[in-house]
Amino acid sequence: MHFDHHYAVRVDWTGNLGTGTDHYRSYSRAHEISAEGLPSILGSSDPTFRGDRSRWNPEQLLLAALTQCHMLAYLHHCAVNGVVVLSYTDESAGAMRTAGNGGRFTEAVLRPRVEVAAESMREQALALHGPAGRDCFIASSVNFPVRHEPVVTVRAAE
Structure with a gap:
């Protein structure tokens, strides 16, 4: 269906x-x-x-959409698999090549920094970036590679 x-x-x-x-x-x-x-x-x-650097440009918005989509898919996978995410930050980057009057993105690199609740969750938290990348609607719609370089840390005991 x-x-x-x-x-x-x-x-x-x-x-x-x-x-x-x-x-x-x-x-x-x-x-x-x-x-x-x-x-x-x-x-x-x-x-x-000739754009205004104080405004969002389409290339930034495309990268933001990829980053948001991966995060939302990832948080879903973590929630249904018992991985408790306490914080998530991603400083992603994209590359575009232009030639003549055209151009295209050649890749995007997502760099999620995830904090989980327990050491026992670290390995699965790393692994869940794979299914999240496959399930991201935006990543599935683009014609360039979207790579992931995740880092997972564990919240220190208070």
């Missing part, structure tokens, strides 16, 4: 500086991303492509 899920977002370009796109340098890449009932996200292009 399968289920279809549908998502909707709106993107509004807010970068018309008065003359529209009459020249490559005449417009801002500023835009707003919104969805019903959610706060807006201020977006732009990467600063390399």
